[in-house]
Amino acid sequence: MRTAYRVETVRAAERALMARLPAGTLMARAAAGLAAACAELLRPRLYGARVVLLVGSGDNGGDALYAGARLARRGAAVTAVLLNEERAHPGGLAALRAAGGRAAGAAGAERLIARARLVVDGITGIGGRGGLRQDAAGPAAAAAEHGVPVVAVDLPSGVDADTGEVHGAAVRAALTVTFGAWKPGLLVDPARALAGEVRLVDIGLGPELPPEPDLVAFDDADAAALLPRPEAESDKYRRGVIGIAAGSARYPGAAVLTVGGALRGGAGAVRYAGPAGGGVIGRYPETLVSEGRPSEAGRVQAWVVGPGLGGGPEAAATVADVLAADVPVLVDADGLHSIDPERLRARSAPTVLTPHAGEAAALLGTSRDRVESARLASVSELAVRYGAVALLKGSTTLIAEPGPGGPEGRGRVLANTTGTPWLATAGSGDVLSGLIGALLAAGLAPLDAAALGAHLHGLAGRAAPVPPMASTVTEALPGVWAALSPRR
């Protein structure tokens, strides 16, 4: 499990650790890890390689300077561009000079960067506020213009460590070397995309960090541990019967894709209620289909409602009928048009909402741009306002639960890291809905079901032949399942 912590938590942990260690120990550890990562990138010829350090006036610049000193000692030609010559970290600057490195003002930065093999971004780390200031934005842009790879120190400068938001200019890194703990922004777009590959350097912070991280990302082992496995005495009812109310005369395919996701999600049985039963049976004869209202379809352990339902009073009636059931309900796509917060908060069984950014914007009464630029805040707000587990789809899929204690309390948030832009394809969301629905029916807690579903869906999107389409993503699920959990 990858755990990320907000700046104030990291700072508190650092203070506690520093109190027990000789001064400068943590920065020395950080710089050693950073220098090793840079040396690896410069392989096979570190000797003589031109490296430019962009040095701000805080400790982030100090890390860059000490790492630069290490590289200079190994023969690299290191020049520090000091964005504020009076306030550069004095110890780091002295170390760089003693190792044969040079320092320059910001004026000649572009010329130096144009000839460099590597730029180290030590402008700001966890002390940065807002997008880059003018004096820092110029050199950051020069690195991008000249195509020189950038290694970001702790964070790409200009991104918000806590939220992943980017308000103005920011560094685009090929590699980010982060210290002590992941910061939430490194897992959430748009910042995540600017961080490139992320490497965590252990500076000994672990024991000082609290047990509850601010953001979590599952790895394959977490996913494998949650996968439902049939037991000897399982029958289809114990494995979970999922009800699906999806599709319409206009969108029959959504019903087929949602049912496919549910079957490949390990459902013991799938009941389909709606007008597209013929198409569903044609593709998946194992489905139990009916044309009446969902509440007349028979007993289920969870419902999925919404994909391809279309609009209008009929769709709204279907959603209301499903929400009246006292079992977990996932609402997606067209189903999201006819829900209201009070109704959902009054349910005794859990609800899961799976909007993309546009749908989330409508649910929150805001713009799509605002949702996409503030994904973490948006997903938490959705969960709290609707009293539901919210899964916000997109470049970074985030999953939030409403916290205990009503609208004020924010709950846990998870980021899914398995996704791929290839999954932005028609019907892909329908498959995800069916998949999560099957996991809900199997008895997983709603946050776990949503996070595991997103994890599997992302892996299947990567495993499907390129270019993937929703039905090939579905067909890639058994392979993903088998890789995570060999049957014997």
Ligand SMILES: NC(=O)C1=CN([C@@H]2O[C@H](COP(=O)(O)OP(=O)(O)OC[C@H]3O[C@@H](n4cnc5c(N)ncnc54)[C@H](OP(=O)(O)O)[C@@H]3O)[C@@H](O)[C@H]2O)[C@@H](O)CC1
């Ligand atoms: N604590 C520890 O134990 C360890 C900490 N470590 C390292 O320290 C880092 C934190 O250092 P930090 O606290 O000095 O802050 P930092 O990130 O350098 O930024 C502050 C400077 O940035 C400036 N600035 C702000 N916004 C800006 C903007 N938009 N655009 C441009 N400039 C801006 C701001 O300027 P000012 O507002 O003061 O004028 C100030 O000078 C941390 O990320 C890690 O790398 C490691 O060594 C491990 C041990």
Ligand SMILES: [K+]
């Ligand atoms: K940085």
